[in-house]
Amino acid sequence: MARVVLNDIRKSFGAVEVIKGIDLTIEDGEFCVFVGPSGCGKSTLLRIISGLEEQTSGGIEIGGRDVSLAEPAERGIAMVFQSYALYPHLTVRENIGFGLSLARRPKAEIAAAVKKVAETLQLTPLLDRKPKALSGGQRQRVAIGRAIVRDPGVFLFDEPLSNLDAALRAQMRIELTELHAKLGATMIYVTHDQVEAMTMADKIVVLNGGRIEQVGTPMELYEHPATPFVAGFIGSPTMNLYEGKVARQMGCDTYGIRPEHLTLSSDEGRWQGRVRHVERLGADSIVHLDVPDLGPLVARTTGDARIAPGEALWARPQEGREFRYGAV
């Protein structure tokens, strides 16, 4: 089966080390998301797993086989690129069947495989079109089809949804999750969007500066972020984080509280501040407060809360929802 094991992977470009020793096991059939800010090495790590980039040191196992030095085509993987990377001179049918025709499979077998994939992805009416005659979402599906037809043990996705508009992205998130359930293959998905990570992953790997910050299920990361970095990265709007004097007063190096774990009130609480701005999202309102001695504080409250800029408000953290890092 397709269990992926990374053993102390390191990668340097010249004198710069971008991947600084990564040990990770991705179980068979797992949907694993690499998430992190740009430049954290997540795409490089994916390219190392795919074999497009060679690691400087360390080993990779896929399905119990050491593939550290294997060619990309021999690793049992398929990859979906951010730009889709469809061959512009070939039709959808030829794009999907390209890998099989390179492997010199019989024509009937290729046709059957392409047909099956096209039915899975509802691409059948588009089979004879060229990529330039397709919409963004359709191109995305062709790129996924090209991956599925190889019947790989591991799917690699490199920010596949970042070129789509918001509505289509939400739809594709669901389609990808369903596809994962249907195929049961291992999937590794790279994104900088924590919403994609939270909604799709079985396991999230948060990367920062070439190192793993934390590995866990989405709710584990949300409820128990191991470091201030993870705390600030997972969750939207981002957690309020304070360092320095303010944090020391509360007995730690970094103090954090999520916007949704603050209770606003007009007469009592821990901090009093003045409302600078209110973002109304319909179901929720995001309130930006200026608190003297603390700084800006973001709180989430109900959509119908009657709050106006300039108003003075109290905020109180909910019991057991505060995070203290480097507590003395």
Add this chain to the structure above:
Amino acid sequence: MKRRQYLIGALSLAVAFVVFVIPFIFVFLNAAKTAAESATLDFSWPREWRFWQNLVEVVQARDYMLLLAYFNSTVITVGAIALMVVSGAMVGYLLQRRRTPWNRIIYGFVLAGLIIPPAVVPTIWLLQQIGLFKSITGMIFIQCAYGLGFTVLLYRAFIATIPRDLDEAAIIDGAKPWQVFFKVILPLLKPVTVTVIVVQSITIFNDFTHPLYYLPGAENVTVQLTLYNFQSQFVSQMNLLFMNILLVTVPPLIVFVFFNRQIVAGMTSGAVKG
């Protein structure tokens, strides 16, 4: 303003007419005259139309030498261009895609091919040493070498506009390096390839000096060299010479008229991203 634009347009057309069209008309008229009449080299209407007779005479001259010349020129042109397209695209691909310290050196050679003028005598010496002097094969190699620098530059600039993701997608699909090139990259190079074919085929087909130096011998004649058939120290048959010019000029002209739009497209398509 409008009036000025109109004047400039009319003036440019007039200049173009004088420079390009009048000589052509002159050649056409003289090609239809009798030998005696054309010897005066007047710009006048032929008193007696001998267009067809002159044409037949030119084709039959010196045992159908013109047909042999057409054949030789075509072989040289097709051979040199096939070689140039395949090797130029490959070199351009590697120069653009693979970053190695050798790239600078190779690029230096490519530029040298454009900058340094070819030396005739050493080239002939080299051709003699490797036994290719006075052979069509040798001529094909020479024409290919002369055009290769320009071809590589064109291909390299165009390949820079093809996303690297395509190469990588093909590699993941299991393509070997040569399959990435021939099955994915080369089909996408069609616009530049058309440009290269048209520009170079006109250049090579019309080449006079290089076949003159490197390809002596009656059996090796190329189209431009047949012009010597009708011009010698003592006798010049101007009407036949002009007919010959006409026959030699027409094929490249037709190619150019049909493909000039693609030439411009191919030349500029790589220009945005280099």
